[in-house]
Amino acid sequence: MNNAMLRTEGLCKAFMLHLQGGVRIPVLSQIDLDLHAGECVALVGPSGAGKSTLMRSLYGNYRADVGRILIRHGGSMVDLATADPRVIIAVRRQTMGYVSQFLRVVPRVSALDIVAEAAMARMHTLATARGAAAALLTRLNIPARLHALPPATFSGGEQQRVNLARGFIGGHPILLLDEPTAALDPANRAVVVALIREAKARGIAIVGIFHDAEIRDAVADRLFAVTPWQDAA
Amino acid sequence: MSETTLLSARGVSLSFGAIQALVGVDADLWPGEVLAIVGESGSGKTTLLNVLSGRAAPGTGAVWYRTPDGQLLDVHTMPAPALRRLHRSDWGFVHQDPRQNLRMGVTAGGNVGERLMAQGSRHYGHIRDAARDWLVQTEIDPKRIDDLPRTFSGGMLQRLQIARTLVTHPRLVFMDEPTGGLDVSVQARLLDLIRSLVARFGIAVVLVTHDIAVARLLAHRTMVMQGGRVVETGLTDQVLDDPQHAYTQLLVSSVLNA
Amino acid sequence: MKGYNFAYLDEQTKRMIRRAILKAVAIPGHQIPFGSREIPLPYGWGTGGIQVTAAILGADDRLKVIDQGADDTTNAVSIRRFFARTADVATTTKTADATVIQTRHRIPETALRDGQIIVYQVPQPEPMYRLEPSRVETRRMHALADYGLMHVKLYEDIARLGHIGISYDYPVMVNARYLMAPSPIPAFDNPKMHMMPALQLFGAGREKRIYAVPPYTEVRSLDFVDHPFHPARAPHACGLCGAGDSYLDEVLTDDRGGRLFVCSDTDYCETRRADGQVGAEGVPVGMPGGAVEATQ
Numbered sequence: 001m002n003n004a005m006l007r008t009e010g011l012c013k014a015f016m017l018h019l020q021g022g023v024r025i026p027v028l029s030q031i032d033l034d035l036h037a038g039e040c041v042a043l044v045g046p047s048g049a050g051k052s053t054l055m056r057s058l059y060g061n062y063r064a065d066v067g068r069i070l071i072r073h074g075g076s077m078v079d080l081a082t083a084d085p086r087v088i089i090a091v092r093r094q095t096m097g098y099v100s101q102f103l104r105v106v107p108r109v110s111a112l113d114i115v116a117e118a119a120m121a122r123m124h125t126l127a128t129a130r131g132a133a134a135a136l137l138t139r140l141n142i143p144a145r146l147h148a149l150p151p152a153t154f155s156g157g158e159q160q161r162v163n164l165a166r167g168f169i170g171g172h173p174i175l176l177l178d179e180p181t182a183a184l185d186p187a188n189r190a191v192v193v194a195l196i197r198e199a200k201a202r203g204i205a206i207v208g209i210f211h212d213a214e215i216r217d218a219v220a221d222r223l224f225a226v227t228p229w230q231d232a233a
Numbered sequence: 234m235s236e237t238t239l240l241s242a243r244g245v246s247l248s249f250g251a252i253q254a255l256v257g258v259d260a261d262l263w264p265g266e267v268l269a270i271v272g273e274s275g276s277g278k279t280t281l282l283n284v285l286s287g288r289a290a291p292g293t294g295a296v297w298y299r300t301p302d303g304q305l306l307d308v309h310t311m312p313a314p315a316l317r318r319l320h321r322s323d324w325g326f327v328h329q330d331p332r333q334n335l336r337m338g339v340t341a342g343g344n345v346g347e348r349l350m351a352q353g354s355r356h357y358g359h360i361r362d363a364a365r366d367w368l369v370q371t372e373i374d375p376k377r378i379d380d381l382p383r384t385f386s387g388g389m390l391q392r393l394q395i396a397r398t399l400v401t402h403p404r405l406v407f408m409d410e411p412t413g414g415l416d417v418s419v420q421a422r423l424l425d426l427i428r429s430l431v432a433r434f435g436i437a438v439v440l441v442t443h444d445i446a447v448a449r450l451l452a453h454r455t456m457v458m459q460g461g462r463v464v465e466t467g468l469t470d471q472v473l474d475d476p477q478h479a480y481t482q483l484l485v486s487s488v489l490n491a
Numbered sequence: 492m493k494g495y496n497f498a499y500l501d502e503q504t505k506r507m508i509r510r511a512i513l514k515a516v517a518i519p520g521h522q523i524p525f526g527s528r529e530i531p532l533p534y535g536w537g538t539g540g541i542q543v544t545a546a547i548l549g550a551d552d553r554l555k556v557i558d559q560g561a562d563d564t565t566n567a568v569s570i571r572r573f574f575a576r577t578a579d580v581a582t583t584t585k586t587a588d589a590t591v592i593q594t595r596h597r598i599p600e601t602a603l604r605d606g607q608i609i610v611y612q613v614p615q616p617e618p619m620y621r622l623e624p625s626r627v628e629t630r631r632m633h634a635l636a637d638y639g640l641m642h643v644k645l646y647e648d649i650a651r652l653g654h655i656g657i658s659y660d661y662p663v664m665v666n667a668r669y670l671m672a673p674s675p676i677p678a679f680d681n682p683k684m685h686m687m688p689a690l691q692l693f694g695a696g697r698e699k700r701i702y703a704v705p706p707y708t709e710v711r712s713l714d715f716v717d718h719p720f721h722p723a724r725a726p727h728a729c730g731l732c733g734a735g736d737s738y739l740d741e742v743l744t745d746d747r748g749g750r751l752f753v754c755s756d757t758d759y760c761e762t763r764r765a766d767g768q769v770g771a772e773g774v775p776v777g778m779p780g781g782a783v784e785a786t787q
Contacts, residue, residue, distance in 0.1 A: 340647060
């Protein structure tokens, strides 16, 4: 039980909208999630239940109000809910990767370098990082002629595949996948399924939101239900 | 985290007559970290930058800088020559208007080489090589090394200012709206240049900007200021995506796709 | 001379100037402000030098005054006569005989010795005045020994001309601390300032500054390791005395392009000729270079 890679304890998250007269919108309530090495947990629940909010909270992008988010980082457990920003940055660099639905492009940086930069955390030279980046992009059917271009002009599907390559190349022990296949065709979805399975085989722990039931069934070891907030009143 | 801060401010306050420009500001900066100070005009962010860099003295409070050999210096009580030495070696300052920093009557090479010469570099060939290298690093054609800055475009001037500042490999650079006043396309190029140089050389940066997109692209951490106070501080993407304070929510919601 | 105090200035003024001189000697190369007085001479003709000379002159001194190296030019003659009349001091044109030498634009070729004082007339005491318009800022730069800007000027010269293009008033570092304007002497004379046994005083009347280099003080001309300071002189020997080591003036001898290079230091040239040295051009005695005024 205590060899979890990621564990939340009583995690609660609400949004206080000051601009709307201080309305408080509760989203997550008492989330207890466990994630172990080599397994893939799929978050399920109706739209608006808070699956993405939970993912973002796990990544430290959203601030947890109550509860703990424990991450196995560098041999000890770190609570992201209270960690110093610099610790969160270190966790993201070394321990936990995140593939969002949309690629936030950096102006002028080529697709290859976006991916290679993510690989630099564990590779020693830019050349090896670029080599690995090119191989992964090619595997995700991004033709070599596009590697040198900034992805700003790419299609939605191409951008998402660049994003996936960036997420998978880092080799983080924990990977968060938010709708990784939403804009992909069947051939590329199959590549992603293979990448997830290979990652699990290497012991990487994955939390994912998979819109596509077929893919979810193909990769998830178990499901974790995120239920809409129950009005206490 | 065992490492110690590079720059720390505690209880910094400053009033201009009845106007409270800074009220009890605390700030910390770690080596290699980029800290953005965001807020609207008059929020005190530029005043804070000036106090942190020793250019303006606080009414109360103190700012400390840790030297490479671990010595802790009080920025506002250290002797003026020592502060000046810091400013021309370990520190850098990038102004919004590059003309404030550049010598417009001196060639690009002379502008880049000045800090080296001020540090005692006395080999013309080495100074020139370093100047040429930094023109390349900042994407200025090295053939223009003997041209006067007045023949440069706004974006080139800003890149020249960055070359002039980084040539001594400072550990800490203060930036005041470094992309302000530039065209959007020029801004994007400059931001990417700053981002890659700062990452490559592990430079710590205190960046003042009113542009949230600039903070998101460059900064590890962000401080939000309003009326001379820090209203929110934290991981940049957390502050911008999940703002807690009413003012930060207003600031973030007034920007499209920040 | 009746109606005037010894050496023209009143004693209070001389004391004030001496205090400035003492301070200047204590901080080699540092510019000391002083209350410059009206002098019966236009600015730019040596009002600063005259005030310094007046303040240090004693009854037993022997004064030499040169302008561009020559004892016989109008300015040199006037100043020498001024002190001969107001202080009744002995004067000389012989460098070796003088105890006080007031100069404009040259250092004599004959090496100065212990006990002598050389007083330079200085139009502009601030070496960075062309580079930094603000005096507040240049003062701060001196205070912090922040002289990168001066090297930028040298860098710019090399970048544009291929060499350092300063031929006179070439900036020097005094005692490895203060950047100093040596007054508009040719760069050729700069090395003479280094470890000079004589006391060097500088007076700028219009700018109201006095500075000094005490005897045996290090004076280095700014340069780069790979572009070392080079004291240039015209590549000729003196037409009159044949000297190959002196600073030369170029004299046009006719309107068909005839030229003659002669020592700018008239005393040096005459001394050599008196010793029997004759220039390669075989110029007969009586040509330009002879002293006009006999003063002893």
